[in-house]
Structure formats: structure tokens, C-alpha cells
Amino acid sequence: MDRIPILKMGPVLLVSIQVDMHDQLALTLQDDLTDRIVTTRARGVLIDISSLEVVDSFIGRMLGNIAAMSKVLDAETVVVGMRPAVAITLVELGMSLTGVRTALNVERAMEILGAATGNGGTPPGEVTDGRHPD
Amino acid sequence: MDRIPILKMGPVLLVSIQVDMHDQLALTLQDDLTDRIVTTRARGVLIDISSLEVVDSFIGRMLGNIAAMSKVLDAETVVVGMRPAVAITLVELGMSLTGVRTALNVERAMEILGAATGNGGTPPGEVTDGRHPD
Numbered sequence: 001m002d003r004i005p006i007l008k009m010g011p012v013l014l015v016s017i018q019v020d021m022h023d024q025l026a027l028t029l030q031d032d033l034t035d036r037i038v039t040t041r042a043r044g045v046l047i048d049i050s051s052l053e054v055v056d057s058f059i060g061r062m063l064g065n066i067a068a069m070s071k072v073l074d075a076e077t078v079v080v081g082m083r084p085a086v087a088i089t090l091v092e093l094g095m096s097l098t099g100v101r102t103a104l105n106v107e108r109a110m111e112i113l114g115a116a117t118g119n120g121g122t123p124p125g126e127v128t129d130g131r132h133p134d
Numbered sequence: 135m136d137r138i139p140i141l142k143m144g145p146v147l148l149v150s151i152q153v154d155m156h157d158q159l160a161l162t163l164q165d166d167l168t169d170r171i172v173t174t175r176a177r178g179v180l181i182d183i184s185s186l187e188v189v190d191s192f193i194g195r196m197l198g199n200i201a202a203m204s205k206v207l208d209a210e211t212v213v214v215g216m217r218p219a220v221a222i223t224l225v226e227l228g229m230s231l232t233g234v235r236t237a238l239n240v241e242r243a244m245e246i247l248g249a250a251t252g253n254g255g256t257p258p259g260e261v262t263d264g265r266h267p268d
Contacts, residue, residue, distance in 0.1 A: 005184040050139040
């Protein structure tokens with residue numbers, strides 16, 4: 001496992017983190033993701049951490065970094081699927097995940113990113129590709 | 135890693151396989167996926183194998199099983215992200231992945247499943263949730 005796959009879904013890039021992150025993997029993910037944001041003109045990054053039983057300070061910092069990098073590339077980051085135990089640990093560790101938005105599941109995250117999945121989830125008057133109406 | 139996460143995106147369930155499959159993990163995935171198809175009334179299953187460098191006969195059989203199970207639950211399975219080397223190996227092994235549709239990437243698969251991601255990918259006259267127009 002040398003890199004984590006990045007899936008493009010409309011204007012959103014989806015990353016599902018399922019393996020233990022180590023330094024090199026995190027750096028590769030940051031490189032790949034920023035490249036893909038630029039080449040695909042993505043407006044949102046969606047990171048699924050539902051398989052992670054533990055989010056330590058390393059992962060927390062990585063999520064913060066990704067969010068900050070995406071932000072300067074004009075893409076918003078939403079972390080989805082956080083387990084209750086992970087939320088408890090994060091708060092106990094004093095990690096607030098600054099700049100990282102969270103959502104309960106992918107569909108809620110897609111709504112936040114203004115990119116509903118074609119299931120009638122788009123609010124009236126909102127364009128579906130997450131860009132400005134004009 | 136005891137189970138592979140299943141992400142619901144509208145009428146489609148998305149599974150990204152990133153780790154080495156073993157018997158128990160494959161069985162758990164089949165159980166989880168069939169459960170989720172029924173509970174979410176999903177019409178499509180999308181399996182991303184872009185991180186797999188090798189698809190052996192075990193994985194091939196698992197994909198075929200998942201496709202067959204989804205089929206009887208009225209959901210179509212599309213495998214995406216197959217690497218060229220994997221395609222070569224599959225053919226050389228004589229595995230035709232019967233009943234499994236493939237697509238180059240998630241967006242093409244979403245089009246096949248009639249569930250475009252809100253990026254204007256839905257063909258005219260086709261409903262976006264993959265069900266019959268009437």
C-alpha cells in the first residue's frame with residue numbers, strides 16, 4: 001500500500017482512510033490530493049475516517065494540514081464517519097480539528113459541499129455542481 | 135481492520151477496497167453489503183479496486199459473488215479503477231468476471247448506474263435515482 005486512492009465524484013474528491021497512516025503515506029496523500037484539487041478543479045474534499053478506531057495527534061494534524069492546504073486551493077474539507085469514541089478521544093486530547101468541518105455521513109457532507117448526489121438532496125435554488133450560480 | 139467501510143451516496147453504495155482481503159473480511163463485507171442494500175434500498179454497488187495491484191482468483195470470485203448477491207437484491211454492481219496490469223492478469227488467468235460490470239472511474243460508473251453525482255452527468259430523460267421513470 002503506497003498511496004491512498006482519491007475518487008473524483010463530480011466537484012468533490014473522496015478519500016477513504018482505512019489503513020494506518022505513517023509519515024510517508026501522509027505526505028504522499030497530501031501531494032496527491034493537492035495535485036488532484038488543481039487538475040480537477042475540485043471544490044470539496046471529503047475524508048472518510050469511519051474505519052479508524054483511533055485518531056491520534058498525528059492523524060489529527062494531518063487532517064488539519066489537508067484542510068488548510070485545500071482551503072488555500074479554494075476547496076473545502078469535510079471529515080465524515082467519525083466514531084463516537086474518536087470524538088471523545090479528540091476532545092480529551094484537546095484537539096479541536098481547527099478548520100476541519102465534520103459531517104455524520106457522506107450524504108450530509110455532500111449537502112454541506114453543495115454537491116448533492118443526484119438523490120433529490122439538492123436544496124431548491126442551489127446549483128448542483130457547488131459553483132456560483134452565475 | 136475488521137471491516138471495510140461502505141459509503142452511501144444517494145442510491146449507490148460505495149466500497150473502496152484498499153487492504154488485503156482474507157476469508158473473514160470477504161465474508162464480513164458480503165454480509166454488510168447485502169444488509170446495507172436491503173436497509174438503504176440501494177440500486178447500485180460501486181467497488182473501487184484502484185489500490186489493488188493484484189487481483190487473484192480469490193478476489194475475482196469475491197467480486198463475482200458480490201455482484202450475484204446484489205443482482206438478486208435488485209442492485210447492479212460496477213467495479214471501477216482496475217489497473218491495466220490487473221486487467222492483463224485477469225485475462226491471463228482466464229477470469230472473465232462474469233456478471234460484473236466495470237468502469238474506468240467513479241463518474242463513469244455513476245453514469246452507468248443512472249445516478250450522476252450532480253455534475254451534469256445524467257443523460258437527458260434519465261431519472262437520477264436509477265429507478266424506472268414511471
